[in-house]
Amino acid sequence: MTSFNPRIWNRKLHRWGSIAVALPFLVVICTGLLLQLKKQLAWVQPPEQRTSVHVPTVTMEQILATAKSVPEAKVASWDDIDRLDVRPGKGLVKVVTVDHWELQLDLATGALLQSTYRRSDLIESLHDGSWFHDLVKLWVFLPAAVIVLGLWITGMYLFLLPFRARANKRRVAPSPVE
Structure with missing residues (x-):
């Protein structure tokens, strides 16, 4: 042994x-x-856009309406949205869908700044x-x-x-x- x-x-x-x-x-x-x-x-991860607005004035209805207007995001209701990421310092709100699509909207008007597929959540x-x-x-x-x-x-x-x-x-x- x-x-x-x-x-x-x-x-x-x-x-x-x-x-x-x-x-x-x-x-x-x-x-x-x-x-x-x-x-x-x-x-x-899509680069963050910037606007000059630092105080949110966009409504939740405007956010949903803009998200619905982007066909590739496939948003029909709030159920299709995973989260909202508000960045007042950059003047934008990120809308991340359950399908990992990221929409960046202007905090003042709700206008679409960028629409891109987001892979960072999948990679995480x-x-x-x-x-x-x-x-x-x-x-x-x-x-x-x-x-x-x-x-x-x-x-x-x-x-x-x-x-x-x-x-x-x-x-x-x-x-x-x-």
Whole structure:
């Protein structure tokens, strides 16, 4: 019977842990990179328009009417709208539909400033695993994150091990005779 060697077990855990998290972690890394650049890549998230108005005067009825007037947004009622994002400092309100379409409207008139497909919400749901299913988020992506934390810890241990060994050699080495 072999004895328990922490160095060997650490390496084995590190090796097999990296295999276990390879696919979910690849998804997290790739989507994370896209999310880091979402303000720079219009493909991910549409750039925000600006107006000179900083006090909202547009009514909810005007917002809905403008949203309904954009065919690609497919808005028939408030049920088709996921959220409104009011940005008074930029003079606009973003209307995000359940189909991930983003309409940017003027806060004063409700006029359409921009209409574009918004991918950042989809990428975020891929990033946290909820796009696949809530159970995948909790039973695949969460454990993968815990394993990645363990890989970081074992990796730091493996990185520091040679330094520790050298320090021990210096401490144990006989001092030169004077």
